[in-house]
Amino acid sequence: MENIAEPNKAIEADIDREIANRTKDIPGWGIDADIKNNPTYPMKHYNGADHERFNYEKPPQQPIDVEILHSIERPGVTRVFGTSTPPSGLSGMLRRYAFRYSESTYAHWVPLVVADRINVIEGIVDDLKHGHIPNxxxxxxxxxxxxxxxxxxxxxxxxxxxxxxxxxxxxxxxxxxx
Amino acid sequence: MLAMNFRGPFRVRADRNRPMPEIKHPQDAIVRVTRSCICGSDLHLYHGLVPDTRVGMTFGHEFTGVVVETGSAVTNLKTGDHVMVPFNIACGMCPFCKQQLYGNCHESNPEATAVGGIFGYSHTAGGYDGGQAEYVRVPYANVGPTIIPQGMDLDDAVLLTDVVPTGYQAAEMGGIQQGDTVVVFGAGPVGIMAAKCAWLFGAGRVIVIDHIDYRLEFVRQYAQCEAYNFKEMDDPVVFLKKTTGWLGADVCIDAVGCDAAGNAFQSLVGRKLPLTGGSATALHWAINSVKKGGIVSIVGVYGPLDALVPIGNVVNKGITIRANQASVKRLLPTLIDHVMSGRLNPKAIISHRIPLEEVAEGYHIFSAKRDNCIKPVLIPSSAYAA
Missing domain, CATH: 1.20.5 (Single alpha-helices involved in coiled-coils or other helix-helix interfaces)
Known part of the structure; x- marks a missing residue:
């Protein structure tokens, strides 16, 4: 029976990652390539590094000593990250929920916007708890x-x-x- | 230490009880801030338009400072160096950094893949505290921070960390050819710089559109360009078509972003509610004002949600859209040369120098456009320390 739970893995296993192998039988491959015919030129100094995909050499990992939410569009946290204001309270719960969805969905962004508004009230409560009346x-x-x-x-x-x-x-x- | 503390939309305060930043990574540095700007894009945060902007955060992505501590793997800087710090946090090793797209680093922002890390710019840009503080943590200190050249004014240096490169890249992305007519939407600091820089690429005519008269007057003088108030026009698109021989501008630059005025519906759904990624009025006008086959360059900041733009016209007119966060590190050598040789005079746009203690007033003056404010710079008292 076909594995429908993880179809991409089955397909990806068959892909030859070597460009030379994939293109050797295509007549005229690359003949009209022009580095300047690229909307990112001259901002991007093209050197083919994109084709390393995620296998590039990475800096050392910053120790993860606070809760960091990361986009599900990447496999883990980045090698450095900000440690300002980790998620907490009701707004934090909403933020954790939001990060179950990709950046491509309203299910990600709308809860974050709502969390920001709730966070304002939490900020006032927190001020009062610490004996600070916000001016x-x-x-x-x-x-x-x-x-x-x-x-x-x-x-x-x-x-x-x-x-x-x-x-x-x-x-x-x-x-x-x- | 003293730092700006965000408390919610339109509410910030100077807080003396913020913790000192610490080295968290071998490539970190700690910098004592000497100048820190409030950027037009900080106002998007201040207005509550960027999702995941958490209460308690310190903003500020345009700053200079003196290195006071370095991590074990920092080799390009030493204690005592006075540096300008690009707003992009960039690792220098990922495929994007390797190709000088320092604004698109893939190893500095865990929360979103669409944007690299930016100092003090919400958790959508990595959750870093920013430079509107006495001290700030600077990750990847071997890559971004650049020693301020001898003889360069500190006020010029701080503007080289964002506003000048962003304005310059706006013009660069326009692909301006000699004699081109360039229209810049927005006479804020970035729009002013984009207009000024358009001449460096050979523009034949530069037109700025805004609705704040004192800014239009300023840009007219500073960037030696034409400047018009869209509130005095029935329709800015028709005005621009007419003034460009009915074909449209060669290049249009959106230097406004999500806070644009000029269209009640866009303002309602993009700024007041907000249901979209911002009010895209300037971008809408840019697309409709550019000629067929023209180029629209976007440096205005938008939220991650959808924006209302006439994408059908982009197709039908064959428009090329070019956009990015400025790659500050890539542009610094060129821009340092322009400043040192007198071709660019960034500090002339600074209208307010404000003590960090008065950060709340600074934000209000800039946001409400009081006292003819163009560019406010915050100066911590610790900036004067030996």
């Missing part, structure tokens, strides 16, 4: 807005307060009428 005014750089666009800043605050007041009043009235 949102300062973090948003509104001191600069006050300095360079005072009129606009006052207008925006006034509009926000007015809209909030109207919404609150409407909600309060609705509740009262019930």
């Amino acid at each position: 949102i005014f300062a973090e948003k750089g509104w001191q600069a807005e006050w300095k360079y666009n005072r009129q606009g800043f006052i207008k925006n605050v006034a509009v926000t307060v007015a809209v909030t007041a109207v919404v609150a009043t409407l909600l309060f009235r609705k509740k009262k009428s019930k």
